[in-house]
Amino acid sequence: MKANVGTLDRGLRIVGGLTLIALAATGQVGVWGWIGVVPVLTGVFRFCPAYPLIGMNTCARKDL
Template sequence: MRRNLATWDRVARLVVGAVLIALVFVGPQTPWGWIGIVPIVTALAGFCPAYRIFGLSTCPLSPKRP
């Protein structure tokens, strides 16, 4: 797996994931907040499968495919 997430994208995913998980404990307290695990895992891995499917990349170090 090649990285396809830039640093700013990874930080944004960590923040969004943390906020979603916080909603499980504070706020509406619905189990839907556990979906926040997905952006946290993709941020930690530096790879987003959806970006690969659509041919996107925010990482400046990864070469673009023709």
Template sequence: MKSNVGGIDKILRILVGIALIAWALLGGPVWAWIGILPLATGLMGWCPAYLLIGVNTCPAKRN
């Protein structure tokens, strides 16, 4: 799996994921558990949806 999530995108995914999971734990709606997905993709640096639509937010690697 080649990284396709980088920089600000990764930080936002992690923050949104944590916020949604915290909301679910504090009595929020069941759908707030969806926060597991952005948290996981942010931590892994790879998003399967980005792969399908051809998006890559990682900076270009220089040799």
């Protein structure tokens, strides 16, 4: 897997995902809030499986 998630994109994914998970865990939002696991994982692994399908890459470094 070649990295295709850049630094800013990565940070936003992790923060947004953790926010959704926290809201779901505290009962502020419904079960759908657990979908926050997906952006957290894509941020941690720096790879989004949807990006190659649409030809997108936010990673500035091409050697990762």
